[in-house]
Amino acid sequence: MSTEDGASEPTFVEEGREFKRDTNYIPTRITEDGRDGYPVEPGRYRLIVARACPWANRAIIVRRLLGLEDVLSMGICGPVHDKRSWTFDLDPGGVDPVLKIPRLQDAYFARDPEYPRGITVPAMVEIATGKVVTNDYPQITLDFSTQWKKYHREGAPDLYPEPLRNEIDEVAEYVFRDVNNGVYRCGFAGSQQAYDEAYDTLFARLDWLTERLARQRFLVGDTITEADVRLFTTLARFDPVYHGHFKCNRSKLSEMPVLWDYARDLFQTPGFGDTIDFTQIKAHYYIVHSEINPSGIVPKGPELTHWLEPHGREQLGGRPFGDGTPPHPPIRSEVVPAEHWATR
Template identity: 65%
Template sequence: MGASPSGAAQSGSDEFVREPLGVQERITSDGSSPWPVEADRYRLVAARACPWANRAVIGRRLLGLEPVISLGIAGPLHDERSWRFHLDPDDKDPVLGIEYLRSAYEAAVPGYDKGVTVPAVVEVASGKVVTNDYKALEFDFATQWTEFHRAGAPDLFPDKYRDEIEEVSEGVFHDINNGVYKCGFAKGQASYEKAYAALFGRLDELSERLSRQRYLVGDAITEADVRLWVTLVRFDAAYHGHFKCNRQKLSEMPVLWAYARDLFQTPGFGDTIDFEQIKQHYYGVHHEVNPTGIIPVGPDVSNWLTAHGREELGGSPFGDGTPPGPPPPTERVPSLT
C-alpha cells in the first residue's frame, strides 16, 4: 500500500497504525455491487515492491485472469503525490494515460484525501478507481471471477477451510504482514520491542506448524500461504535490515526458509518478484528510516533456487489443478538464473 511512503498513518502514541482504505468497493458477479465482473473492463494497478499488491498479482496469476484483467505496474519510487508510473514510456501508464495513480483516485472521488494505495482496480473507460480493498479483491478474484478462471485453477478459498484460513491469516496480518511495519516505523523503543516480540513469536509458531505440513491450511496452496509468503520473500532484502527485524534472517530459520523457497519455485509466486524494485522502494522512499537513500547491494538472492525438500511432507501445490503457464511477456520479471 502507500499514501505516505509507508502506506500508513501514525497514531497519537509511538506505535504504528495502518491507515484505513479509501475506496472499499467490490467487483461481483451476482449484482450485489455496482461493479460487475466483466472481461477487459478493469485494470489492476500494482507495484512489484508492495507486498499487499503482490497478493493480488499472485492471485491473478494462479487463477489465470491475465487475459481479462490487464496489469499496470507503478515503479518503486514515489513521493507525496503517490505511486508513479516512472518505468513506463513518458512516465505514464500506457492504458490509463496517467503519471500518478492519484489521478485515478481523484477521478473517482473529487478532492480525495485518503491513502493512494496499491493494489487498486481502475475502470479503464472512466479512469476511476473502483476499489483498493486488497482483501476483498483477493476473495473476489477467487470466488466472483470463476467464469474466467483458467482450466486447472486452484481453489484458494476452499469452503471447508475458509474459517481456518481466516483464523491463521488474522495472526499473520497483525503480527507479520503489518508487524514488520510496526517494527520499522515505531517511534519508541517499547513499541518497537513489543512489535518485534510479536513478529518473531508468530514466526516461531508458524515454523512449528509448517514443520509438520507443507502448506498452512490443508494439503494445497490457499490464500493463507499467499498472505504469509509476500512478507517472507521480502524479509532478508528489506525487513531484516531496513525495519530492524533482525533476530534472524529468513535464511537462518530452516523451516520457514524451506517453505518460502518451495513457494518461490512454484509458478505464480517467484515469477512475480523483482528483488531490485523491492530494495529500491523500501530503502529509497522511506527517508525517515533511511535518510541517505542508499540502496544495499545484497543480499545474494540466487539461494532462492536451491532445493527445499518440502515435497517429503506430502500435499500438492495446486491440489487437483495444474500450475499456471508462464507470465505474459510484458509482465516478466528478471530471472535469478
C-alpha cells in the first residue's frame, strides 16, 4: 500500500478497509555525536522536500526558523510524482543541481537497491555518497532543534524547550493521530464505516483544539513550538484540499473561527506562510490522487487573500519567538511566488 508521498504502487484506497499509514521510516539519525555514523556537519547533507507535502513542509519551516540554510542546502521536487518517485522536474534538465539525479528514488536505491517502501519526502541525503540517510520526518525536525543547535542562527527560537517536551510530545501525538493523519483516513477510507469513524475523530479533535486555543495563543506554552508547526501544515491545506477532496466537510477552516484565526496568526508569521505554495499543493492532491479525482481537474479556489486579514490573536498574549527573533527573508532561490500563496 502506498502513501500520498509516493511509492511503487499507485493505489491509495483499499476497498473495504480503513487507511493505514506505513510509519516504518529509515531510523538512522544525524546527530551531534555521530552515533549512527552520520555526524552533524555543515554542507554534508541535502534536505529534499516537496512544497506540496505537509510532512516535508514541516522541515522547510523548522529549517527556516532556525536559520540552517547556510549549513543545510535544500532540493525541491515538483508537486506531481508518478508511481515510481518524486522527481526534480522544477530544476533545469529535470536534475537536482547538487545530487545530479532526476528522481529521489535514485538516492533511496543508492542506500538500498532493494528499498521496499515509499519514496517519501522529506529525506536527508548525504551529498558525497548520494545516499538517503533518513526519511524519519518526525525525528528530522526534532533533531534540527536539538542536534544542529551549534549552527542555529542568532536569535533562533527554541521550538522544543526541554521543560515542555512531554507536553509537546503528547499534543503532537494527538494532532498526528487525529488531524495530520486523520484527514488521510477520511480521504483514503475504503468503506463508509471507516470514513465515518475517521470523520468523527477528526472533528472531535478539531473541537478539542478549538477549546485549547480559545484560551492560549499557541498550543504549548506562550511561544511557537514544534507542536504548532505540526498542526499548521494540515490547517493550511484544509480548505484548498481536505475539505472537498478528502470529504472533511463538516466545516471549512474559515468557518471555525478560533482555528482560522490561529492559522492566520501563524501564516502571517515569517517562516510559515511564506513557505506555503497553494498552487503546488492543489496540483499534487488533485492530479496524483486519480482514484479520488479521476478527471484530474484542479479547482481554482479558494480565495487566498483572506489569509492576510487581521487575526486578533495578539490579545491572548504570547511571544511567537520567545526571547528570539523572526527569521530573515527566504533566500532568493527558495522564494515562493506571491501569486502562489497570497492571491488567487
